[in-house]
Amino acid sequence: MLSKEKLQRINELSKKKKAGTLTEVEAKEQxxxxxxxxxxxxxxxxxxxxxxTIVDPEGNDVTPDKLKQIKANKFLN
Structure with missing residues (x-):
């Protein structure tokens, strides 16, 4: 997760861009x-x-096979 400081900076730069006061350096940073x-x-x-894990109303595992394969590969690694 991004730090609060970085999120605040993204918002600051966005406001500056909307106001039309964003410099080239700030645009690259943004x-x-x-x-x-x-x-x-x-x-x-x-x-x-x-x-x-996806379970139907009857309690059966209906997780897609592709997702099951990804989980299995991660477990083996």
């Missing part, structure tokens, strides 16, 4: 921070999905 944020978000989301 791009790098956004990239880092998206990478972190995607990794967290992927990890959350890979730890899901």
């Amino acid at each position: 791009t790098a921070l956004r990239k880092e944020y998206l990478e972190t978000f995607r990794a967290t989301m992927r990890d959350n999905i890979e730890h899901l």
Whole structure:
């Protein structure tokens, strides 16, 4: 997860961009921070999905085979 300071900086830069006062250096910083944020978000989301088990109302495991394979591969590594 991104630190609070980095999230605050992303928001500051976004406000400056909307106001039209963003410098080239700040634009590059904003791009790098956004990239880092998206990478972190995607990794967290992927990890959350890979730890899901889907159960139908009758209590049967109906987790997709692809997800089961990913879990099995992670367990073996």
